[in-house]
Amino acid sequence: MQPESWRSIPLVSRLTAAAKPLARRGFLKLSAALTGSIALGANSGSAEPAPASPPADAPWSQSLGAGVVDRPYGRPADHEAGVIRRNVPWLTATTESSISFSPLQDLHGIITPNGLFFERHHAGRPDIDPDQHRLMIHGLVERPLVLNMKDILRFPQVTRIHFIECAANGGMEWRAAQLNSLQFNHGMISCAEWSGVRLSTLLEEVGVKKQAKWAMVEGADGAHMNRSLPLDKCLDDCIVVYAQNGEALRPEQGYPLRLVVPGWEGNVNIKWLRRIKLGDKPWFSREETSKYTDPMPDGTSRGFTWLIDAKSVITFPCPEKPLDRAGLYEIRGLAWTGNGKVKRVDVSTDGGINWQTARLHEPVLSKALTKFTLPWHWDGQPALLESRVIDETGYVQPTIAQLRNSRGSNSVYHNNAIQTWQIKPDGSVFNVQLA
Amino acid sequence: MFSSRKVSLLLALGMIIAAGIFARAAERGHSSPNQKPGNFGYGEVATPEQIAGWDIDVRGDDGAGLPLGRGTVERGSLVFAEQCAACHGTFGEGEGRFPKLVGGAGTLRNDRPELTIGSYWPFAPTLWDYINRAMPMGTPHTLSADDVYALTAYILNLNELVPKEFVADRASLPKVKMPNRDNFIWTDPRPDTAAKPCMNACADPASVKITTTAEGKHLTPRTTGPLDTMQPK
Numbered sequence A: 001m002q003p004e005s006w007r008s009i010p011l012v013s014r015l016t017a018a019a020k021p022l023a024r025r026g027f028l029k030l031s032a033a034l035t036g037s038i039a040l041g042a043n044s045g046s047a048e049p050a051p052a053s054p055p056a057d058a059p060w061s062q063s064l065g066a067g068v069v070d071r072p073y074g075r076p077a078d079h080e081a082g083v084i085r086r087n088v089p090w091l092t093a094t095t096e097s098s099i100s101f102s103p104l105q106d107l108h109g110i111i112t113p114n115g116l117f118f119e120r121h122h123a124g125r126p127d128i129d130p131d132q133h134r135l136m137i138h139g140l141v142e143r144p145l146v147l148n149m150k151d152i153l154r155f156p157q158v159t160r161i162h163f164i165e166c167a168a169n170g171g172m173e174w175r176a177a178q179l180n181s182l183q184f185n186h187g188m189i190s191c192a193e194w195s196g197v198r199l200s201t202l203l204e205e206v207g208v209k210k211q212a213k214w215a216m217v218e219g220a221d222g223a224h225m226n227r228s229l230p231l232d233k234c235l236d237d238c239i240v241v242y243a244q245n246g247e248a249l250r251p252e253q254g255y256p257l258r259l260v261v262p263g264w265e266g267n268v269n270i271k272w273l274r275r276i277k278l279g280d281k282p283w284f285s286r287e288e289t290s291k292y293t294d295p296m297p298d299g300t301s302r303g304f305t306w307l308i309d310a311k312s313v314i315t316f317p318c319p320e321k322p323l324d325r326a327g328l329y330e331i332r333g334l335a336w337t338g339n340g341k342v343k344r345v346d347v348s349t350d351g352g353i354n355w356q357t358a359r360l361h362e363p364v365l366s367k368a369l370t371k372f373t374l375p376w377h378w379d380g381q382p383a384l385l386e387s388r389v390i391d392e393t394g395y396v397q398p399t400i401a402q403l404r405n406s407r408g409s410n411s412v413y414h415n416n417a418i419q420t421w422q423i424k425p426d427g428s429v430f431n432v433q434l435a
Numbered sequence B: 001m002f003s004s005r006k007v008s009l010l011l012a013l014g015m016i017i018a019a020g021i022f023a024r025a026a027e028r029g030h031s032s033p034n035q036k037p038g039n040f041g042y043g044e045v046a047t048p049e050q051i052a053g054w055d056i057d058v059r060g061d062d063g064a065g066l067p068l069g070r071g072t073v074e075r076g077s078l079v080f081a082e083q084c085a086a087c088h089g090t091f092g093e094g095e096g097r098f099p100k101l102v103g104g105a106g107t108l109r110n111d112r113p114e115l116t117i118g119s120y121w122p123f124a125p126t127l128w129d130y131i132n133r134a135m136p137m138g139t140p141h142t143l144s145a146d147d148v149y150a151l152t153a154y155i156l157n158l159n160e161l162v163p164k165e166f167v168a169d170r171a172s173l174p175k176v177k178m179p180n181r182d183n184f185i186w187t188d189p190r191p192d193t194a195a196k197p198c199m200n201a202c203a204d205p206a207s208v209k210i211t212t213t214a215e216g217k218h219l220t221p222r223t224t225g226p227l228d229t230m231q232p233k
Helices: A003-007 A011-019 A024-035 A149-154 A182-186 A199-206 A231-236 A400-407 B004-027 B048-054 B073-083 B124-134 B145-158
Strands: A098-100 A119-121 A134-139 A145-148 A158-165 A189-198 A214-219 A226-230 A239-244 A258-260 A273-279 A311-316 A327-336 A342-348 A359-361 A370-378 A383-391 A420-423 A429-434 B070-072 B167-169 B210-213
Touching: A134 A199, A134 B048, A145 A149, A145 A199, A149 A239, A158 A258, A182 A311, A189 A199, A189 A327, A199 A231, A199 A239, A199 A273, A214 A231, A226 A231, A311 A342, A311 A383, A327 A342, A327 A383, A342 A359, A342 A370, A400 A429, B070 B073, B070 B145, B073 B145, B124 B145, B145 B167
Parallel strands: A134 A273
Antiparallel strands: A098 A119, A134 A145, A158 A189, A189 A239, A214 A226, A214 A273, A239 A258, A311 A327, A327 A370, A342 A383, A359 A370, A383 A420, A420 A429, A429 B210, B070 B167
């Protein structure tokens, strides 16, 4: 359309035309709603006795809506205000060194919206000026470098979809079923499309010396969070990313720069990344000795347990989304593995006595969330729902009893046990553990 | 003369070959595995001064990276009272949910082990590194090297791992043998379960029993409406 012809349409006539279909009564209702003088019911747009709907129009069908750029960035519908990250107040001393959980019960795909991606901070969320941010790469390298954000954006770009899961996801459930919630038991996982530069590209640019076997990666936050990573993993599939689901990283996710270590525990995916140092040995930092290690019953502890083992969970039904009445439902869930791709997911409705293979939904990507569904006719009787993933290495997700048999129950991390949801005849759902 | 049909066939062939080369180049991210350092030439070579400014890491097992400086247990007790005690308690006993820094010796085989610096941490230089990089929580990385040495000495003394005359410095800290040093296994033994994917009649129905339930435990924050502070009304 030519700009001139656009301008030739008189604004007044456009507005008049739009207002014409509005009846006088509609105008009154609209103005009442705008001034807040009528309390709107949860599912009704009108204060009058609920008209047969359909076919009667609701106020939003008989009025002019908000224009473009009314919300220049955009946000979810007001009615979705309860779909938010949540925390467990009694879990940590402060919110600055704490965790929040993604509301998996309200998500329908494999991508976590940026505002709902779980958070784990050790010294709060820094708000970094990208113009002042630098990445230094040094240590056992030929040519130590300082890169600014413009430099980093010039390198060849890769885009990949990967989950990040905190190693402590489900950590409160080692001893017993405790929290009656999908969000709080499994919400330390999120999945996004990440864009950035392969770490191997940056390491080739600085030139890795022969003696180098490890990398120390460090953040610019107050915790100066640091972890050691074997050089092989750095050269394999790690990405230094600046974008998440197409837009710049959120500050909570490491703006302007973070590391993504596909398939490994969240803690090594250093946010606010500012330094990479190569060395010949690991650093044994606080976060890989006193934390993110796994105490065993014999008094020994496992360290450098980076891998996220295969795990799955039914996201519908769940404690937050109970069943209504007997009838046909679709059981829905998510599966993932740090080993690569999900190969199969089985679902049981009788506590693991009998299993049926669920349908996997494309795309099934390596080290990404994978969606599964299975139709289920609920007869209104008590049921015990479980899902079990098998990954491409043949690894089978264990029960909590099998995990305890191997590791005891003093661990915090790496609980990838099968989740059991108890369905009661009224359709309510509870988190339980089985013998 | 070429017919227009032949020309377009040749063109198409050429485009296919070009596309193949381009795709392979793109796969490699237009860089080869053995390219020379500085191939792209972006950024600046880091100067020794720049590196020194950020090169704060100290390696746990041998203390590599510990700076000059020293600190006594006595000095540490003063710095601790001023900078640390509000959260960690005067003697490292921990306030509220803030971490305890002492105790737990001999509990690692217990049903509920107490994991502290004294009972669990494998390496003393890691303590210097962590205090230096992350503490005090509200003003991290603001203490002098001497004060970090002093705090390290004080906390080790609280755990009865060094005498009150101990002076922490780059030579003495790596020599402190932490009680739990040799009890870590640094190679991941997983997979450590070997479940089989049985499909039918996998368990005796009588054996399928609920052992624990989250129902009625009142530990779960609300998952609708505004954030739940779980404070008594």
